[in-house]
Amino acid sequence: MSTLTQQDTFQALFAASPENFHSIRNSGKESFLNQGIPAVKAEEYKFTNISKKLDNALTNFSTALPFEVTPSQVKSALFEGFEGDVLVFANGAFLPELSSTIEGVEISKLSDKPETSLGSIAKASKDPFAALNQASFVDGIFISVPKKSQIERPILLLSFNKENLGQVIQPRVWIEVGDFAEVTFIDQSISLSDSAYFVNKVVEVKGGVNSQISYYRLQNEGKNTIEVSNIETDILKDAKFTSVNISLSGDMVRNNLSLNLLGSNSEGNMFGVYLLNGKTHVDNHTNVDHTIPHADSNELYKGILADQSRGVFNGKIFVRQDAQKTNAFQQNNNILLSEDAIVNTKPQLEIWADDVKCSHGCTVGQLDExxxxxxxxxxxxxxxxxxxxxxxxxxxxxxxxxxxxxxxxxxxxxxxxxxxxx
Incomplete structure (x- = not known):
């Protein structure tokens, strides 16, 4: 039996958790122990055997500790032409001393915001890794953009990661954007170690009425990185949320992205590129939940796979019974550059309303000769x-x-x- 099926494997993580957010930690732990790390037979992880990967790569499941990051490291990590604000993290821990003070935006550690509704958007019951994070994260970051704020400079969430006396890095991010506010986030991680480490990330985004939010993400870490991310957002009336995810490197990467369209004239956009070589494995699981009439969603993911890499795409669109006049588009296209590259793709529609425009599809092929x-x-x-x-x-x-x-x-x-x- 894999060690990951034993409840005591994660007791070191649970024991290291602080006492704050006591109630949600307990519910997260209960949810995780009920679900467990998914086995290969689990439908949602059918093509991503993360249990075996974690069991082979890691020797313990204690909390990774933060480490010193220098200003020069931060400066060298910024890409050419970037003119924005930077929030710095080390093994998931927020480092305010190296981070920008952003005028008009409230930023603090989660431990200073006990009233935050953590777990209300990315629910622990939906995914075992979201539950594990909720049960055992040490601290995180709280970001609040006030109503009617126009944040013109992008905000870079810059994470430095490495194996350091522990092997589970658990970033926790809460973002709330007020009514009629606009903001752009860029999420980028830097590997400072060639050793295997496990990142288990949860980001919750609460968008206000008529808010405009862009969330760009670049995954280009070390070849031994194992990562699971759960990013989930609530999108209210007249609001727009756009996600662009670029996956270029890693050992095994699982991206769970969910958009909850909760108001009329809301719009959710999900775009992604995965460009894979070697034995990199990237699994994109997306979920769009249409709950209200007159809402739109657009989704386009494209994959280019070489060598022995593997891609997985599983996109779900739910249209609830009351969500008439829904427009939903979903497409996944892939090019295989090697006979050994594999892609498993499964776009899905579940429609309970009768006055909708929905389409979905996928393609897998080679270059046009x-x-x-x-x-x-x-x-x-x-x-x-x-x-x-x-x-x-x-x-x-x-x-x-x-x-x-x-x-x-x-x-x-x-x-x-x-x-x-x-």
Whole structure:
């Protein structure tokens, strides 16, 4: 029997948890022990055997400790052209002394905000890793954007991670954005260790009426990183939430992203690119819940897989009985560059209303040989022609990134990987 099936495996994590948020910690622990780490037979983790991966990679399940990060490390981690504010983390712990003071935005440690409704959006009952985080996170960050605030500079959540006397890093982020407010977040992690470590992240976003929120995320950590993230948001009347997730590296990565459309004329957008090589495994599970009439959702994920990499896409759209006049679009497209690369894709619609416009689909294929021949006939070498076609394939998602410096940074990373930069 795997050690991950034994309840006492995680007692060190539970024992290290502070006494604050006592009630939600207990409910998280109860929920986790009821669910357990999912076995390979679990439907939601059918193609992602994370139990085996964790069992083989980690020797203990104690809490990873924060470590010293220098100002020069922060400076060197910023991408070219970035002009925004930075919130710095080390193994999930918020470091206010290295972070920006953002005018008009309230920022504090979660331990200083006991009234925060943690777990009310990313519910522990929905995923065992969300439950584990809720039961045993040490502290986190509270970010509040007041109503009618227009935060023009992007806010970078910059996380430095490494294995350090413990192997479970559990970031916890609570973001609330007031009515008629606008803000852009960029979420980026930096690996400072080649050792295997496990990141179990939970981000809850509460968007107010007519709020405009963009959340961009870059996953480009070390090749031995194991990560599960649960990002969930409530989207109210006339509000818009846009997520763009770029996955480039890691050992095994599981992204759970859920949007709850709770008001009329709300809009939820979910875009992603996963560009994988080696033996990297990335699993994107998305969930859009239409609960109210006159709401829109758009979803487009694209994958490029080489070598022995593996991609998983499972997208779910729920349209509740009262959610008439719903517009929902979902598409997953993939290109396989190797006979050993594998993708498992499963777009899903569950519709209980009768006056809706919904579509979903998926494709898996190889490069267009005619297009490749066309480019080579016009003077491009094979590598450049191939890279150009692949970049064009991914570009439909990349153009959704409206923050210029981050867009340019991601484009450079992808072009260098694809060999299309010339």
């Amino acid at each position: 005619e297009a490749l021949f066309y480019l080579r006939a016009r003077g491009l070498d094979k590598l450049s022609a191939k890279g150009l076609l692949l970049y064009a394939f991914a570009g439909e998602v990349l153009e959704k990134i409206e923050e210029e410096s981050f867009h340019n940074h991601v484009v450079n990373l992808i072009q260098e990987r694809l060999g299309s930069k010339f």
